[in-house]
Amino acid sequence: MLVLTCHACGVTAEETEFHAGGEAHLKRFGPGSSETDFEGYLFMRDNPKGVHFERWRHVYGCGKWFHVARDTMTLEVFGSYSAQTYTPPDDLIAQIEDKRPDWTRKAATA
């Protein structure tokens, strides 16, 4: 079972109180972008086995969006952080690097 903490209200609950919102930190390509960029923005997603950054919504609770860093294989949650950011916080990255020495952050999410 996945247990998450909402960054907006601080409630910790199992995943059924939340709703997953897919991969975090996508760069939007809108009107005027190339077809390849637009296709990538719409459809192309990472599906890592291991460290992953996602958007979640506290849908049955406070209703707010937030970010979660977790391991897709072990379901270990490294932390939650604000939705109002383009990148994960540095201390969270450092903590993940500590726990997963062979993980490196993909350049595209930087």
Add this chain to the structure above:
Amino acid sequence: MSEPVTALNNTSDATGIAAVSEIGPVGMITLRGDLNASYLRKAAAQIAGVDVPAPLGCNSSDNRGIAWMSPDELLVMCPYAEAGETVEKLEKAIGSNFATAANVSDGRAVFRVSGPLAREVMAKLSPVDLDPAIFKPGMFRRTRLAQVPAAFWMTDDETFQIFCFRSVAQYVFDVLKVAAQSGSAVGHFPLAEGQSANT
């Protein structure tokens, strides 16, 4: 003046391990805005007659209260008949500052689950840690009851007050009744000293 009718005509059931009853209508006003702003806090507290609660809390006395709904939302509770004028009072008190108040009383249903085993009934239905050491009177929680959104708080050690959308009132009553059916006590939470329960 039309007569307010609650979703289930305040039906109740006391045959199980906790008593379940619909207790509407209750005046409910959604107040959204900057919860740190003094104009909003003052207006809400003065009109509701209780302090603005801390995050995840609910302050209530008799039929008035304020519940913390989200980082930018409060629920102001009052007698049903006063909801309309309470919205006007709030809007007047907020004046030219930004906040919105809406009377949502008719869109909701309110229930009470009471008895020494009320915690067990609620714990069967929601993903909330209801250990007496963790969830206490005065705390407020928006969550789900089985398959629908709901919110609840405890007015005392063995009484939950619950509200949900009116459209799912029958479902919530039925699911509470099933969770409270006689013979279904789990015995998970220790009873307070001196308490005995009809299991």
